Amino acid sequence: MSANDLNGQRILLIDGHAMAFRAFFALPADRFTDGRGQSTNAVYGFTRMIFTVVASERPSHVVVAFDLPGGTFRDRIYDQYKGGREVTPPQFHGQIGLIQQVLDALGITWLTVPDYEADDIIATLATRARAEGGEALVVTSDRDAIQLVGEGVTLLQPVKGVTEMRRMDAAAVLEKYQVPPERYSDLAALVGESADNLPGVPGVGPKTAAKWITAYGDLDGVLDHAEEIGGKAGAALRENIEAVRRNRLMNAAVLDLDLPADASGFALGRGDREKALAVFDELAFGDTTRRDLPEILLADGGAEAEPAAEAEPDLPLDTGEDLRALLAAAPFELALETADDVRAGALLGLAAAGRRGALVLEQLDEEASAALGEVLTAAERIHVADLPSAREWMQAQGYALGEQAHDLSLEAFVLRPGSRSYDAESLGSTLLGHVAEPRPRKPTAASLAKEAPEVRAEHVERARARVAAAAAMLLPVAAELSAQLGDAPWARRLLDTLEVPLQATLETLHERGIAIDQGTLAQLREEFDGFVAQARREAGALVGEEVNLSSPKQLQVVLFETLALPKTRKIASGYTTDAESLVDLQLSLPVESPGHEFLSWLLRFREMSKLTGYLVGLDAAVDASSRVHTTFQQTAAATGRLASTDPNLQNIPVRTAEGRRIREVFAAGEGFESLLTADYSQIEMRIMAHLSEDEGLIEAFRSGEDLHRFVASRVFDVAPDDVDSAMRSKTKAVSYGLAYGLSAFGLSRQLRISQAEATALRDGYFERFGGVRDYLRSSVERARETGYTETILGRRRYLPDLTSDNRQRRENAERVALNSPIQGSAADIIKLAMLAVEKDMREAGLSSRMLLQVHDELVIEVAPGELEQVRGIVVEGMDGAYELSVPLEVGVGVGRTWLDAAH
Template identity: 40%
Template sequence: MSKPILLLVDGSSFLYRAFHAMPDLRGPDGAPTGAVHGFVAMMTKLRDDIGAEHAACIFDAKGPTFRDEWFPEYKAHRPPMPPELRAQIEPIHEVVKLLGWPVLEVPGIEADDAIGTLARMGEASGHAVVIATGDKDLAQLVTPDVTLINTMAKPPERLDEAGVEAKFGVAPNRIIDYLTLMGDAVDNVPGVEKVGPKTAAKWVQEYGSLDGVIAAADAIKGVAGENLRKALDWLPQGRRLVTVKLDCDLSGHMDGWPGLEALKLRELDKAGLIDFYTRNGFKTWLKTMTTEAKPASTAAMAPAVTGDLFAEPEPPADAAQIERHYDTVLSFEQLDAWLARLRAAPLAAFDTETDSLDPMRARIVGISFADRPGQAAYIPLRHEGPDAPEQLPLDEVLARLKPWLEDAAALKIGQNLKYDRHVLANQGIALAGAAHDTMLESYVLEAHKTHSLEALAERHLGRHGLSYEDLCGKGAHQIPFAQVDVAKASTYSCEDSEMCLHLHEVLWPRIEADAGLTRVYRDIEIPTAEILARIERQGVLVDAAKLQTQSHELGQRLLQLEQEAYAIAGQPFNLGSPKQIGEILFTKLGLPIVKKTATGAASTDEEVLSELALEFPLPAKILEVRALSKLKSTYTDKLPLQINPATGRIHTNYAQAVAVTGRLSSNEPNLQNIPIRTAEGRRVREAFIAPPGFRLVSADYSQIELRIMAHISEDPGLLRAFQEGQDVHRATASEVFGTPLDEVSSEQRRYAKTINFGLIYGMGAFGLAQSLGIEQKAAKDYIDRYFTRFAGVKRYMDETKVEAKAKGYVETVFGRRLWLPEINSGNGPRRAGAERQAINAPMQGTAADLIKLAMIAVQRELDAAGKATKMVMQVHDELVFEVPEAELDWVKTEVPRLMAGVAALKVPLLAEVGVGANWDEAH
């Protein structure tokens, strides 16, 4: 006979996970409700799935615990709870009780200790104990009768004794030893410096226990052994802090205590739930009180389709109710049948499976399609291994698919279609008809969240598909996709395609309901994706020999700087070692300690060194070494290795759905972070060259964010300066310093320039004083004078902060939403940071929109005019072209005209061009 189940929910663990997993939902009164939604879904599902007779949901109580008495620094660095989550604590407690769950909150101890105590009581009374948590610390409680489950893991995780050992490398009764050695950065519990999970598990396995590790400390060699010996005095205290207490006094904190009868699950309080759901606007959950049908997972609920920020959305169709049928295509009859279905579909999804993440080199292993949610097919093409079935020939399959893939009238959708576009191009197929991309739909709707298909399916559909790691494994044991069992590969790829369509049904109506979001998505992001693929595919020519020469010269300069640093220090030392740098700077030379690290050591980070460098030579020398070392390792050493041997060019990847402002980011390599403030950094750009018969042309928007500030703020002074073509920094200096325009000094102009750009980024008097090297009072006077003369700018800033607090986001000129999760935070510095973002984001976001519109306009004109000019890079507000010499005059005239004409602002847009044999010359 099976044992009765005691289900213990780590409410404190799941609070944050529910909060971060859910959209920013609001009740009728504007109060946040996303975490409450998530909690209702989680508790309902747990109760249905586990079938427990006794249960409790346990939360941390307010105030200090006994661990704070033992170690005052315990959890000292943990950030405060977001106010949006704090506001949901009381409603969560209320609804959990209405759902029939006993709720436990015991002052002076942590939720973990209450869970540990209840788990041992449950074992003693003959229960099988199930603990729902995401906290690894509770693995120490696992026994033959105690199991952990993590329903929010992907896939959901269940840890018994064998599972704990498989995951952590040690048995449950050694988890305390393992945690002690590692420490816990979240709780500010130090461990052994630089000892991570692998080393901790290895030591415990090798020496049997923490005590065994301590006894063997003298025999453990290397830096790890040295760090262990330094930590020996601390380890007993560390072990004490990470050990869950199993004998807490819980009396007086639960009705009916003592005894597990106090933990008996009760019936739902239907009247109470109806009232709660009504008050909080939970329409879908309210329906469950009057119907037998269960709602879709609350994780599927997205912000409203209407313009009402606080309205609860209608959920999509329950994922569990979607009929799923996946085909594995192994015959031409099946292929032809699916092609007919694809041609008949108003919108079809597809996804390629490949042998590489590098889009320029990836080869197709298989391809999947879907013509509706739940209905999909996978065509394996290059799977290998003894169990792989006979597959259709790759070339013939692609030949049959090519007409549909290249048909602009056959509308298609995918997740990050730019990658698939490259993969098809590698096979000679030019994708057309790319109408939608779920990654970009998510990005336009909620840029501040993650946009992987896995995350989107969980967040908006409540669906959990197979992950890549499920199929291929992780790390050194990961196998190529071509070796994956075809049946599993088929399920995985079919899920990707049909979930993409399912997501589109949820996301697209929300975009379509808002004119601004529709414009950003349809007119900016979708066409930009196609142009980025063309830029990436074209690549940029790089002179590897020049970079190698620069690398050698940087190496020589670094050797010289090291000797100079040794001379100042009076001894050699490792310039890459923060510890040795700290000993030299603060112990030997006696420099002032600016700040300390979490472990109490004097910090030697860049901010500290920059401050010290204003007065002392050695910190300045160390900073120069760091800058040149990074330049050498990141660019002059690495760029030649990133040249594609097939093209002789570098093909960066432009990430379109990363920056919340809409800006593009570049990686592998990052072409947007090449330092240009130093001569050495600018020289790297010399290696980006034009081929014979061509020139590089750089087209850059001039003072774009200041022009946008003038447009948005409608400040008469700024508008006049740009409309009359004045030097805006000189005009600002004239106003701020009360000096006639033609008498403004170069220093006054420099000050005005710093003020102009500083205020855009929300700089205050302290920051301005540091930038200008002046007293803070003088900086405040400058800012006050600026705002007196440019009152429209001050009004814009004040109104924007108020609007951001009310909405939770600000918008660009074109309607892109820039979300600010911390704008109403109870944490002062975080709130202030969000307010600075609120001021700057509309300008930075509008600039991002403008450069994308410029890319679209210029590329369309290049295509229409049949020009051989190619766009090869986009860097911030700059476009770089590879131009045949015969087309130079056309490009120098037309590109600035097109860039200036993409939007009608209240001030003219101005784009300037430069021409050169290399990128540096083109500036």
């Protein structure tokens, strides 16, 4: 774009403040934050608006105009100008600066002019565009811009949110206001503009004003003939002539600001992709934003992002020949990244010794495939982001990952748990500050089918480049992690003694799976389906109208409008329909009233469809040998706990009798005679006793008395035998509540007692168990000083929010700090137990095997004749896992199914 005027060009002129405000109110401020407490809703909405308008209007130039703080010449003319506006919401603060950062990264010019408003900048540039034979598109919600509309100037007014615009050309203005655009300011002067605190003539609206202007030509004509205008409106006009003249003076845009004369400074296509993606990252914008970044804005004009400036570009690693060349370079460290591409299928990204590339595994010939096998064997070390899934993936492709394979996510997790993900992209971003290309959208089957071969090939090439780049990035990631571990012996130890060996065990658990009794599953499913259908039918009959009981939104209409029941607790989308509230609501209604009945069936529907969901999920997950193979995620929970996915077997119902029946479906498999479950009794409270060294609590565990009864007898100062069930359950709630950072408010809500009573209960507890109070206090204080909490094995959790100025964030971090050492130490202990049990069973040469872990419970599949030996190993492994100052007690149950194995 060499031209420095706007002849034949199309310039987009955006009112920065007006649109930022619009975005702010269109999107919820508390749902868009950068993770550090800064709201980004206006920034996000503004960015989306830019993307949408740029993509749909294809301008050649863009300018965003901002107001400056501190007023303009208009305030000197009229000191009430824009008075009476609400104060800027605190969450809006800082967002203009962030928008300007986004604009800088996108290469979009933004302007301010001291003493003038954004409107004036826009008016000047629109006028210039028109004069130079160009076209201006003005984007603003400010009506003052209507006066600019005409030949070559079109207004885009947001109608809904910030991305939906209405085009206002001269005809549209005339149609809407009954005056041409150049007379609009005359009309506005008569009508007034409340947003600017410019009152007009009372009783005169747009209709009357338009009629007068049409009759007398323009505002001067109207004022000249003010005496002739009859009626109340005429009198009002005569009384307000000064205000009208003032309004007209105020709303006239300035058309001749001194702005840069060279329009090439406003041209599009100067954006920096890397910088923009980095800014989006900072703002915690998602993939959608990264993906939708319009190429037209960027300096590289849609070309692939340049590879990082390296002295020597990597050699290729894409063919059998390349693989052979790599072998010659031995010894070498290899990095590996896998992907399933919609077009190419299994893609393997590899990087080593100054080479990088990607293989389409289905296209490898025998020769290349053999070379790959050799490379995998020859590598000294193989760095992978997620070893268990990579190993399984490679296995499915016919390749083995051996002992040299090395998991990077585990290291990153131990060093800093709590990240959302530890995939290659995230590791690169957190450890190297690398900004990844956004992933392309998944194409639909239809678009895939009609894709031209060359287009398809191009997509495959991009996918290969992505996976190769990811693999290449893992090498410096591995180096960085290794360096960090060198400075963190506590993390090294935790990895070597616990997490790395455990990873192998977890892979084994995944392979084993657990047997499903499909007959029982089918039977139960049929039974539960019947209950669901019945509940749906009965509930439907009571309200008459079609209602989806699974839709909280539709339920709100039925409950609070159709049935006009009392409102429940407020939530973002209206009023909650959660079970707790519905039960409360039901208690307030007469038995057998329609509302009461409906709620009964609704709750029944919820309960049974939840249970059915488990059965459906299990059914979908069973393999050909009737087993389900959950995956234990080792880096999912910041406390160090495991998580179970696909399917989640750590949340199988147990609380209600009907729910428990789902456990009948899990059974000892063929060749085994029973399931054995072993769980720690009150492990978290034991850890609390250990960590707090509270003498009373330690005594409670050593006495052998029921814990909650013992504690209650102290708290209520009665003999253990005189502890009633209410005392016991209240004490129990306090005990567990303390480990979660429960407040007196929360306690009172949970126990449905007054806040005063809750406070008294907690105080009484602390009086008898002062060590617990001291421990809880000091552990938070210590975490605030060091920045992290620690478990018994030295596992850290960093909590920067402990020193936040934001009360909500700080108090939340304090609760996390209270809980993490307790929950995390329990996780450490059962992990140690898992290693011991797995090792001891193997060494004893048993066929019995560990299958599941449910936080404080292990599930073992017992082979015929091995029960007593297994029981011994499991109990010994669990209670000997770690020595606390109180004993670890283990309960054991045995049965054909998981239900029968309860104890």
